[in-house]
Protein backbone atom coordinates (compact mmCIF):
# COMPACT_ATOMS: atom_id res chain seq x y z
CA UNK A 1 0.00 0.00 0.00
CA UNK A 2 1.04 3.56 -0.61
CA UNK A 3 -0.12 7.01 0.43
CA UNK A 4 0.48 10.69 0.03
CA UNK A 5 2.43 12.79 2.46
CA UNK A 6 3.07 16.55 2.51
CA UNK A 7 6.11 17.78 4.33
CA UNK A 8 8.58 20.64 4.27
CA UNK A 9 12.19 19.87 3.48
CA UNK A 10 14.75 22.66 3.88
CA UNK A 11 11.96 25.22 3.67
CA UNK A 12 10.36 23.76 0.55
CA UNK A 13 6.97 22.09 0.62
CA UNK A 14 6.69 18.69 -1.07
CA UNK A 15 3.75 16.35 -1.61
CA UNK A 16 4.81 12.86 -2.60
CA UNK A 17 3.22 9.47 -3.03
CA UNK A 18 5.24 6.83 -1.27
CA UNK A 19 4.99 3.18 -0.39
CA UNK A 20 4.05 2.93 3.28
CA UNK A 21 7.39 1.24 3.99
CA UNK A 22 9.50 4.02 2.45
CA UNK A 23 11.96 5.51 4.92
CA UNK A 24 12.56 9.22 5.19
CA UNK A 25 16.11 8.50 3.97
CA UNK A 26 14.84 6.90 0.77
CA UNK A 27 12.29 9.68 0.30
CA UNK A 28 15.10 12.24 0.51
CA UNK A 29 17.55 10.37 -1.67
CA UNK A 30 15.30 8.67 -4.23
CA UNK A 31 12.31 11.02 -4.53
CA UNK A 32 13.80 14.44 -3.80
CA UNK A 33 17.36 13.86 -5.08
CA UNK A 34 18.81 15.08 -1.80
CA UNK A 35 21.72 12.67 -1.53
CA UNK A 36 23.64 14.47 1.22
CA UNK A 37 22.15 12.19 3.88
CA UNK A 38 24.05 8.92 3.58
CA UNK A 39 22.93 5.30 3.81
CA UNK A 40 25.51 3.49 5.90
CA UNK A 41 23.85 0.62 7.73
CA UNK A 42 20.16 1.34 6.95
CA UNK A 43 19.42 -0.07 10.39
CA UNK A 44 19.88 2.71 12.92
CA UNK A 45 23.41 1.79 13.92
CA UNK A 46 25.72 4.29 12.20
CA UNK A 47 24.13 7.76 12.17
CA UNK A 48 25.17 8.59 8.58
CA UNK A 49 21.52 9.30 7.73
CA UNK A 50 20.89 11.78 10.58
CA UNK A 51 18.56 14.69 9.80
CA UNK A 52 16.44 17.02 11.92
CA UNK A 53 12.67 16.51 12.06
CA UNK A 54 10.92 19.43 13.76
CA UNK A 55 14.30 20.36 15.21
CA UNK A 56 15.07 16.94 16.74
CA UNK A 57 17.72 14.67 15.31
CA UNK A 58 16.52 11.33 13.95
CA UNK A 59 17.96 8.44 12.02
CA UNK A 60 16.11 8.95 8.75
CA UNK A 61 16.62 5.28 7.82
CA UNK A 62 14.38 4.30 10.75
CA UNK A 63 11.73 6.97 10.18
CA UNK A 64 8.74 6.15 8.00
CA UNK A 65 8.09 8.93 5.49
CA UNK A 66 4.33 8.35 5.56
CA UNK A 67 4.24 9.34 9.25
CA UNK A 68 5.68 12.80 8.57
CA UNK A 69 2.58 14.69 7.45
CA UNK A 70 3.22 18.39 8.15
CA UNK A 71 6.75 17.81 9.47
CA UNK A 72 9.67 20.19 8.95
CA UNK A 73 12.78 18.34 7.87
CA UNK A 74 16.26 19.83 7.71
CA UNK A 75 19.05 18.00 5.92
CA UNK A 76 22.71 18.86 5.36
CA UNK A 77 21.67 20.59 2.10
CA UNK A 78 19.54 23.05 4.07
CA UNK A 79 22.15 24.22 6.59
CA UNK A 80 24.14 26.76 4.62
CA UNK A 81 22.71 30.21 3.99
CA UNK A 82 23.46 30.71 0.31
CA UNK A 83 27.25 30.78 0.00
CA UNK A 84 27.65 31.11 3.75
CA UNK A 85 28.28 27.83 5.51
CA UNK A 86 26.59 27.02 8.80
CA UNK A 87 29.08 27.75 11.63
CA UNK A 88 29.41 24.02 12.34
CA UNK A 89 30.20 23.27 8.68
CA UNK A 90 32.87 25.98 8.84
CA UNK A 91 34.21 24.52 12.09
CA UNK A 92 34.49 21.04 10.52
CA UNK A 93 36.74 22.57 7.83
CA UNK A 94 38.80 24.56 10.33
CA UNK A 95 39.25 21.59 12.66
CA UNK A 96 39.88 19.16 9.78
CA UNK A 97 37.14 16.99 11.29
CA UNK A 98 36.80 14.43 8.48
CA UNK A 99 38.81 12.17 6.24
CA UNK A 100 36.64 10.22 3.78
CA UNK A 101 33.64 12.40 4.54
CA UNK A 102 30.97 9.70 4.34
CA UNK A 103 29.75 10.14 7.90
CA UNK A 104 30.16 13.94 7.85
CA UNK A 105 26.60 15.02 6.92
CA UNK A 106 25.22 12.88 9.75
CA UNK A 107 27.90 14.06 12.17
CA UNK A 108 27.12 17.68 11.37
CA UNK A 109 23.34 17.21 11.73
CA UNK A 110 23.87 15.48 15.08
CA UNK A 111 26.23 18.26 16.10
CA UNK A 112 23.60 20.87 15.23
CA UNK A 113 21.07 18.93 17.33
CA UNK A 114 23.61 18.70 20.16
CA UNK A 115 24.20 22.46 20.11
CA UNK A 116 20.51 23.37 19.74
CA UNK A 117 19.56 21.18 22.67
CA UNK A 118 22.38 22.54 24.81
CA UNK A 119 24.36 19.33 25.38
CA UNK A 120 27.75 20.96 24.98
CA UNK A 121 28.74 21.49 28.62
CA UNK A 122 31.83 19.29 28.29
CA UNK A 123 33.66 17.11 25.77
CA UNK A 124 32.17 14.06 27.49
CA UNK A 125 28.65 15.41 27.14
CA UNK A 126 29.21 16.08 23.43
CA UNK A 127 30.74 12.61 22.99
CA UNK A 128 27.75 11.02 24.70
CA UNK A 129 25.25 12.97 22.56
CA UNK A 130 27.14 12.11 19.36
CA UNK A 131 27.76 8.47 20.27
CA UNK A 132 25.24 7.24 17.67
CA UNK A 133 27.40 8.63 14.87
CA UNK A 134 30.17 6.29 13.82
CA UNK A 135 33.30 7.48 11.98
CA UNK A 136 35.37 4.73 10.38
CA UNK A 137 38.30 7.11 9.91
CA UNK A 138 38.35 7.81 13.64
CA UNK A 139 38.05 11.60 13.50
CA UNK A 140 36.24 11.76 16.83
CA UNK A 141 38.64 14.10 18.62
CA UNK A 142 38.37 16.72 15.89
CA UNK A 143 34.60 16.26 15.49
CA UNK A 144 34.09 16.98 19.19
CA UNK A 145 36.42 19.99 18.90
CA UNK A 146 34.36 21.36 15.99
CA UNK A 147 31.12 21.04 17.95
CA UNK A 148 32.74 22.63 20.99
CA UNK A 149 34.15 25.51 18.95
CA UNK A 150 30.72 26.23 17.44
CA UNK A 151 28.88 26.04 20.73
CA UNK A 152 31.18 28.37 22.67
Ligand code: FES
Nearest residue numbers: 041042044047061
Ligand atom coordinates in the same frame (compact mmCIF):
# COMPACT_ATOMS: atom_id res chain seq x y z
FE1 FES B 1 20.64 5.17 9.29
FE2 FES B 1 23.01 3.93 9.57
S1 FES B 1 21.98 4.51 7.71
S2 FES B 1 21.74 4.76 11.12
